Amino acid sequence: MRMMTVITAIALTATPLLPQTAQTRYVNLSFSGLFSAGGATVSGADLLALQSGAHDPRVTGFTVQNLELSLTGAIDPFLNGEVHLIFQIDAEGESLLEVEEAFLTTRSMPLGLQVRAGTFFTGFGRLNPQHPHSWSYVDQPLVNNRFMGGDGLRGPGGRISWLTPLPWYSELTGGLQNANGETAVSFLGSPEEELFLDRPLVEREAAGLADLLKTVTWLNAFVPSANLAVNVGLSGLFGPNRTGPDGATTILGADLFAKWQPPATDQGWPFVTLQFEGMWRQYDASANAEAGLPAATLEDAGWYGQVQWGFKRGWIAGLRHGQVYASGGPADGSADRSRWSANLSYYPSEFSKVRLQTNLDDGAFLDRDNIFGIWLQFEFLMGQHAGHKF
Amino acid sequence: MKPTYKIMRGKATLLAFLALSSLSARELRVVTTTTDLKSITEAVGGAYVSVSSISTGKQDPHFIDARPSYMIMLRRADLFIRIGLEMERGWESLVLEGSRNRKIQLGNPGHLDASAGIERLEVPTGPVDRSLGDVHAMGNPHYWLDPYNGRIIARTIADRLGQLDPEHAAEFASNAAQFTRRIDEAMFGSGAVEEMWAGQSNGERAPAQGGWSAILAPYAGTQVVTYHRSWSYFLRRFGLITVGELEAKPGIAPSPGHLLRLIDMMQTKQVPLIIMASFKGNKAPRMVAGKTGARIVKVPYSTNGNDVAVDYIAMLDQIVRQVAAGLKQ
Known part of the structure; x- marks a missing residue:
């Protein structure tokens, strides 16, 4: 009876409150480190051609894939800010610093409108705007490397998006960005080669x-x-290219992402996701009198599809296949290619992961048979809790 | 200039009137992050609110993807209510920003943190870092599992609904009082409540004649183990004592070494019960139960977690009765 009285007293007595202390969050900081180790049955220049993404593991041995410092926060009642600085050690061992993204986003525009301005990843398809630590594989799909470039398509500019009043989520976005810089390879970018799709x-x-x-x-x-x-999603890109004054490139894409989860989940597990992206590129090359080339229209395409199965809390198994189809030219970077990838990822917590991936590439573009690669990847994340983006 | 000013002032008054009258003519659209907040808001708001919840009650509300469909739910909401204390930190800002709805952003009347007024437990006092696991720097966020806190949440929600819809403020306050009384009756039995409400007994001396209080009173002081540190508020309310968790550190999957130490401790202390949320995996608790003879009570910790937990009070009732049944065996 005495215990009953005690319980009742707890229930009915006003409980003292701890002071609600203010938390200043002017800038949320986070740092992500992404590393890998491994190799393939090719090395040197062939390995660089095989793994053509700038954040792919590209050398036999160890790769610092991506060191990313992120700063986010509200600028004032009207704007949010976001900055992502990338530190990298490239295949030659040189340290690099890149401003990957730095942009503001409006917080309070009416009519479902939102504006972004600064320098940012082009919102084409599903994977291009994602940072490497969000990828489900250690490397980019072949089609993204070829059409969006090894670093992903990004640049200074602005965009406006409209969340339409339709009863489902339907968002239209229009953007303008500079077409030059090394990250716009299908446009006025500056690829290392003097030829692009065989055109000077x-x-x-x-x-x-x-x-x-x-x-x-x-x-x-x-x-x-x-x-x-x-x-x-449906996406379209339209811009000039460097074959001459009339050179123009169009890239069209479609993407699909589906996620299945049972009604009851433990920390988000189990789940199955399906992701697909297809892209088609039309490269209108100007006539080049000096090289004796008439104007021409080159077309190529590519796609990837992947399935991720989160079968047990912390564990994800994945299978991906991707292909790119040549535009008809024999030059490197425009050949038919295909790749199978399988991986197993383990997340000890939300803030770290270990991933083992094997790749099987059709080696015909290097005059080889199948090329086998195996990569072990490790990631850590410090600082601000990352958002569970869908 | 003066006449123009008058016309403008007249227009502004008309617009404000129209805005207010259109608001009062329709239900307030409320979106809550959890089904428990939805259940309490429905009880308080009655016919003047339409409420939807982002989580279903079967998920861990911390681990939710920021689906675009949630942004659509929030697009025209008048009020967003969250658990707070970092429970929704993985997805809340994404869905709020994606909703493009200015009314419900942090700092506006349409944004309510239901933890205001709650006595928070396990607020860290020393240095906190992630080597300690998923420690919530603002305190344990599972406060809704204490029925007393359900009363506080109801009052907090009633106050905010009244602010947004002053015409019905009195009804919201009255509904909150009725809801509080339902909790009191469930907690102490209707006889004790009648006595208290009649002013014949003050709270400190109210007899626990029935209800949840009486059901669990015989087991007060019993030591139990939980899977995750979700049950602190519930256990404290009913005088049960937690002596460990299956997770060595909050949010980190149980490790074999930790489970062996836990089994040893449970055998020494003869711990009879493991309490866990129904969405947690069975493997570790079954292994521990098999070695120690402890019983497992697997219960939903949110409204709609199963077919029995149809509202907040039914959810708590199920937990109380299953814990009591587990301890009785």
Whole structure:
């Protein structure tokens, strides 16, 4: 009876409150380190050609794939800011610093509008805007390397998006960015090679609005059942290229992401995700009198599809296949290629992961048989809790 | 200039009137992060609110993806209510920002943290870093599992609903009082509540004649083990004592070494019960139960966690009864 009285007293007596202390969050800081070790049945220049993504593991031995310092926070009641600085040690051992993204986003525009301005990843498809530590594999798909470039397509510019009043999530985005810089390889970017799709490149600077990179995307999200959520996106890129004054490139893409989860989940497990992206590129090359080349239209395409199975808390198994199809030229970077990848990832917590991946590439583009690669990846994340983006 | 000013002032008054009258003419659209907050908001808001919850009650509310469909739920919400204390930190800012809804952003009347007014447990006092696991720097966020806190949440929500819809503020306050009384009756039995409400007994001397209090009173002081540190508020309320968790550190999967030490401790202290949320995996608790003879009580810790937990009070009732049944055997 005495214990009953004590319990009752606890329930009915006003409990003292701890003071609610203010928390200043002017800048949220986080740092992500992404490393890998491994090799393939090719090495040296062939390995660089095989793993052509700038953040892919590209050397036999150890690779510092990505060291990323992120700063996020509200600038004032009207704007949010986001900065991502990349530190890297490249295949030659040189330290690099890149401003990967630095942009502001509006917080309070009416009518479902949102503006982003600064320098940022082009919102084309699903993977291009993602940072390497968010990838489900140790490397980029072949099609992203070829069309978006090894670093991903990004640059200074602005974009406006509109969350339409449709009953499902339907977002239209239009953007303008500079078409030059080393991260815009399909446009006025500066690839190391003097030829691109077998066409000689010339110096070309933007002369007007028509020479900027224009992006249009339409993202739709559906919830067909309580256990399933699906994103479907269509993207278009339009801009100039460096084959001459009339050179123009169009890239069109479609992407699909679906996630299935049972009603009851433990820390988000189990789940199955399906992701697919397909891209088609039309490269209108100017006539080049010096090289004796007439104007031409080159087309190529590529896709990847992947399945991730989070089968047990902390564990994910994945299988990916990707192909790119040549434009018809024999030059490096435009050949038919295909790759199978399988991996197993373990997350000891939300802030670290270990991943083992094997790749099997068709080696015909290097006049070889199949090329086998195996990579062990490790990631750590310090600082601000990362968002659970869908 | 003066007439123009008058016309503008007249227009502004008309617009404000129209805005207020359109708001009062329709239900307030409320989106909560959890089903427990939804259940309490429905009880308090009655016919003047329409409420939806982002989590389903079967998930761990910390581990939710920021689905675009949640942004659509929030797009036209008048009020967003969260558990707070970092429970939703993995996805809240993404869905709020993605909703493009200015009314519900942090700092606006349409953004309510239900933890205001709660006595927080396990607020760290020393240095905190992630070597300690997923420690919540603002305190343990599972406060809704204490029925007393359910009363506080109801009052907090009633106050905010009244601020957003002053015309019905009195009804919200009355509904909150009725909801509080339902909790009191469930906690102490209707006889004791009648006595208290009649002013015949003050709170400190109220007899625990029935209800949850009486069901669990015989087991007060019993030592139990939980899977995750989710049950601190519940256990404290009913006088049960936790002596360990299956997780060595909050949010980190149970390790074999830790489980062996836990088994040893449970055998020494003869711990009879393991309490866990229904979405947690069975492997580790079954192994520990098999070695120690402890019973497992696996219960939903959110409304709609199963078919029995149809509302907040039914959810707590199920937990109390299953814990009591586990301790009785």
